[in-house]
Amino acid sequence: xxxxxxxxxxxxxxxxxxxxTTSVNTPDDEQFECWINAVVPVRDCRFSLTIRIVDEQEAxxxxxEYRNRDYATNVLSxxxxxxxxxPAEVRQSQLGDLLICAPVVEREASEQKKLExxxxxxxxxxxxxxxxxxxxxxxxxxxxxxxxxTEILKNIGVSDPYLDSR
Numbered sequence: 001x002x003x004x005x006x007x008x009x010x011x012x013x014x015x016x017x018x019x020x021t022t023s024v025n026t027p028d029d030e031q032f033e034c035w036i037n038a039v040v041p042v043r044d045c046r047f048s049l050t051i052r053i054v055d056e057q058e059a060x061x062x063x064x065e066y067r068n069r070d071y072a073t074n075v076l077s078x079x080x081x082x083x084x085x086x087p088a089e090v091r092q093s094q095l096g097d098l099l100i101c102a103p104v105v106e107r108e109a110s111e112q113k114k115l116e117x118x119x120x121x122x123x124x125x126x127x128x129x130x131x132x133x134x135x136x137x138x139x140x141x142x143x144x145x146x147x148x149x150t151e152i153l154k155n156i157g158v159s160d161p162y163l164d165s166r
Contacts, residue, residue: 018052023102026053027120035124038156039132040095048080049131050097051124059101074104075123077130098127114161118153122161125152 015036017029032051040047056072064070066078080094100123109119129145136142150160 014047015049015051018050020058021053021055021102023053023055023106025106025116026102027117031117031120032124034156035121036128038152039125039128047095049095049128051127052097052099053102054099056101056103059099059104062099072101072104074108075100075127077127079131079133095128095131098124098131100124100127118158118161121156121158122149122153125149 015033017032019026036049040049059072059076060070062076063073066076067073076099077096078099079096100120105119105123106116108114109116112119126145126149129148134141134145134148136145146162150162153159153161
């Protein structure tokens with residue numbers, strides 16, 4: 001008699017960093033991995049994520065196409081759009097894509113007198129939280145999202161990015 005035993009093989013966490021930029025001072029893959037894991041610990045969650053680092057022209061094009069805003073922004077989040085009917089564990093494992101504009105990140109860090117790596121960390125974490133369903137369009141949503149961001153950043157040694165704006 002043949003007996004089937006169902007074993008669960010967890011999907012391992014996967015992320016890809018695409019560099020389509022002329023900027024040479026972008027964080028390395030290990031640094032992105034640290035920031036990603038600060039938000040979505042690999043041991044607790046299985047997921048797939050792509051981060052694409054771009055120049056202003058590409059960021060502006062995507063911002064215009066998807067948000068109807070004709071300028072290059074620092075980070076855009078594109079949650080995964082999966083077909084209906086997939087098992088919940090598959091749907092939850094597909095976070096989506098982030099598009100981060102290197103020149104904007106660098107310029108903002110300088111203008112805001114922040115360490116560039118700290119600003120990269122903040123925007124990466126901010127974008128991932130958007131992929132996870134957090135938002136800041138309404139004041140109550142902003143309080144929740146910004147509090148979570150500052151707690152995650154604090155845990156990795158980055159100061160509160162909203163300190164001067166509160």
